[in-house]
Amino acid sequence: MIVIEDKELRLRLRSLGAGVEEEGRTVLSELEAAYFAEVGVLPYNKEELIKKAEEKDAMARKKYEIIKYLRERGYIIRDSFDGAPYLRVYRKGFRPGEDRTHYLLRIAEEIDRETLMESLDKAGKMRKELCIALPDKKPKFIKISRVNFE
DSSP: OEEEOOHHHHHHHHHTTOSEEETTEEEEOHHHHHHHHHTTSSSSOHHHHHHHHHHHOTTHHHHHHHHHHHHTTTOOEEEOTTOOSEEEEEOTTOOBTTBOEEEEEEEOSSOOHHHHHHHHHHHHHHTOEEEEEEOSSSOEEEEEOOOOOO
């Protein structure tokens, strides 16, 4: 986690929908900080932040590419609370705190039936829509839902 205590920088990050406010400071994940380092908001090295994230998560670089792709299109993206292979996506135009997470996004190059059902269950319990991201130069997104015919 990256902790920002500078008041001016915290205000700038807040205006961009970045980070989480905790006890008078802003906390960002390494991947979120890497994006803001790349666009010149934070004075960090993007590659070092991504490498730090890769120590904890083998999919970190792919997650970063998805975060960057969606952020460039106006979406606010956050890591999952439990560090799982999910990202939380907010509806376009809303900031965290103003609205709830809209999608639970799982990044997968391949996905088997068991993983898909596990992801659907998790999204259902959280009352979110499940979206699978297929990483590529231009990622593809598949929204998946479940229907019960009872």
